[in-house]
Amino acid sequence: MPTIPYKIDGKRIPSVTTINGRFKSADALTHWAWQCGIDGLDYREEKNKAGAIGTDLHNLAEEFIKGNEPFVSKDPIVHHCFLQFLDWWKEFSSE
Numbered sequence: 001m002p003t004i005p006y007k008i009d010g011k012r013i014p015s016v017t018t019i020n021g022r023f024k025s026a027d028a029l030t031h032w033a034w035q036c037g038i039d040g041l042d043y044r045e046e047k048n049k050a051g052a053i054g055t056d057l058h059n060l061a062e063e064f065i066k067g068n069e070p071f072v073s074k075d076p077i078v079h080h081c082f083l084q085f086l087d088w089w090k091e092f093s094s095e
Contacts, residue, residue: 057081064089 006013036043056078063070064086073079 053078053081057085061085 006015033043036046053075056073056075060070060073060078060082070082073082
């Protein structure tokens, strides 16, 4: 989760997760949880793993955007995702 509220010109704005949550159907999540069961996985554990990855990536991106030196993640998935974020940032950033 973000550590600070998102603001533009002092006005609080919703996060991407909040916006996306308004438009998504639960069908894909239901299928995903079903597939976890078929694969012998506990969907709650898998959800928590994915959430931890997302939180770590979010924190890295936030630190980078603030101009701070982001920590180096020991998780190869988080590290890979952060490198993809940096590629995206270089391509689309106006800075």
